[in-house]
Amino acid sequence: MKNEQEAQKARLDTTRLKVEFYKEMLRHLTVEQQVWEERYRLAGEGPSDEIRKLSGETRQTLEHIRLWKNSLEDGLDKLAPLLRSQREKVASGGLSKGEEQVTRTFVAAYADREVLYRQALKGLNRAERVTERWKGDLVSLEERLSKGLGITAWLHTLSSPVQTIWNAELYVAEESAIVDHQKISRPISVTVGKVAKALLILLLGVWGAGRMKGPVERIATNWFKMDESGIKRVGRKWSFFTFIGLFTFALASVNIPWAVFAFLGGTLAIAAGFGAQNLIGSFISSVILLFDRTIQVGDVVEIDGRRGRVTSIGMLNSSVMRFDGVEMLVPNSQFLEQRVTNWTHSDKHVRYEISVGIAYQAPTQKVSDLILKVVKDDPHTMKDPAPIVFLEEFGDSALVFRVYLWLVLDTEQSNRVVLSDIRHRIKEALDEAGIVMAFPQRDVHLEAANTITVKAVGDEMDWGEEPRTGASHG
Structure with a gap:
């Protein structure tokens, strides 16, 4: 009866150890996760005080891991002879049925405890390696910070006026929404940084669209068997629609509302009064020519008594190659405002x-x-x-x-x-x-x-x- 109680106690102790070990392993897994998060967050830089604090905490964690690891190794060494003796009793065959059952209970409890110890040691070894690596990273960070503290301070001083310019507000727009039958408004500022980001997105997009223009024209040639005029028209439409799409995407990416253009509309109207109306007129004329198709690339036209072939139609000007070899740059607005003879229109x-x-x-x-x-x-x-x-x-x-x-x-x-x-x-x-x-x-x-x-x-x-x-x- 006493042996049976001891066997049950050994089994309960094993179960209790499992719970404690799993709790400890969960804590160390949490520590590992925090280590990786801190490594990613700092990524080679951070406040020196915080790095010193983390370095001290890492040393304490490493000491705790090693103490627990030593304790598990001692427990495993003590458990080995107990498990061996119980297995030898079962193997001898001289036990009664009740004694054999009790002995097998001991064997099962000790075997589970051995597996638990080994799993815990495996997890602790992994946690020790991660913590050691994190400790080395913190030491390197401390050394770099001690060397580059002066440079960092100088860069911080230099970045202050740059940040001031970057965050300077150019215009504040108001965005409204109806929520529960109530109008809610919030201000949206347009800063120098937002405009710079939008321009960068637009320029990169226009560059990429220009690189794709050639393949699009080849598709129009090979798949749809278009002539030269049709190919050029497809290329111009590709450039126009991609520019509009990229412009819209750039504004949405940096959260610049369309309400800004209510302000810009007045500015453009003033600019038009000082001479920009010709540029605006030529741009609008190019859009009209794009869809009206009265003048296309390859057409032979006569303007002011001079005859030539249209070689390209741009956003502001069109190129007309005269038959004497002279190339004329004609504002697109002239095609709509002046008398133009298109010899090859129909x-x-x-x-x-x-x-x-x-x-x-x-x-x-x-x-x-x-x-x-x-x-x-x-x-x-x-x-x-x-x-x-x-x-x-x-x-x-x-x-x-x-x-x-x-x-x-x-x-x-x-x-x-x-x-x-x-x-x-x-x-x-x-x-x-x-x-x-x-x-x-x-x-x-x-x-x-x-x-x-x-x-x-x-x-x-x-x-x-x-x-x-x-x-x-x-």
């Missing part, structure tokens, strides 16, 4: 004309047929609309034929070459047919009552004329 077909002067003796129908044949045989001439030849007028010195033909407007220079080649072939065809191209000439008729005497003496020619009556007509 299509790229342009009508040209060539005039030919023929002598009066030539057969007119044959001349028309020859000119029409030469024009139709040229590969650049459009078949629909077909070219046509007119006897335009009876001139002073020639019969004037005019041929009208349609060409695809590529560049002014290339079409000039085509027209020049056609003129050469018209001249050759007329020469082969024996038809004379007219040149300016004038017949002069003289009527005189008396004879005009002309006398040449030597190498000199002496013109003499007696008085006469009458008039000359020419």
Whole structure:
């Protein structure tokens, strides 16, 4: 009976030790968590007083861990012979049924206690390593603080005016909300720091969007088979919408309300009165051109009597490459405010004309047929609309034929070459047919009552004329 009570007591002691050990292990796990949190919080810097305090607490924790570790090792050493003796009793086989049951109770209690000791030692070893490492970090921090205290103080002194400027308020907006049928307002300040952060986000976003513009245009080319004008239009829309999205995101990221622009609207109105209206007008015109599509990249336009091809449309200006190689920068507002001829708005077909002067003796129908044949045989001439030849007028010195033909407007220079080649072939065809191209000439008729005497003496020619009556007509 006594042995049975001792066995039950050993079992209860083991259970009690489990509870105490688990509580202690939980405390050490909490210490480990605090150690990691402090290491992350300080991250190489912190007040020197706090670091010294943490260093002292860490030493105490380390001493406590080592004391408890030594106690567990002693307990494990004492437990080993007890467990061995009880196992030997069970293995001997000379026990009664009741004694064997009591002995097995001892074995189970001691075995559980041994496992508990070993688990506790394992946890304490881990806690000791973490605490030792934290102790070393604190020592390093103390050394760095002692060396860099002067530099830190100097940086702190320098950062004070910077922080003052960074936190300076530029504008205070009021944000309102309806809660339970009541209007609640709160002020939101716009500081220099917020504006700087918003600009940084916007600039980085614009840079990234610019890097993505090329792949977007390649997708438009490969997937949707767009022409050059469509690709440029997609690129401009990408730039426009990404800028609007980035601008909105930048304001939301730093909590700058849209109410600020009520103030900026008045400022912009004043600025417009001092000359910014041209810039604002050009920007608005670029947005209109983006969606109106009356002027697109690749169009041939004529502005102020100068013709060229639109090569790019920017936010303020558009680039027009003239056919003589000169590049013009045209404000976008001029496309909407001035008369602009878009030669390729609906299509790229342009009508040209060539005039030919023929002598009066030539057969007119044959001349028309020859000119029409030469024009139709040229590969650049459009078949629909077909070219046509007119006897335009009876001139002073020639019969004037005019041929009208349609060409695809590529560049002014290339079409000039085509027209020049056609003129050469018209001249050759007329020469082969024996038809004379007219040149300016004038017949002069003289009527005189008396004879005009002309006398040449030597190498000199002496013109003499007696008085006469009458008039000359020419």
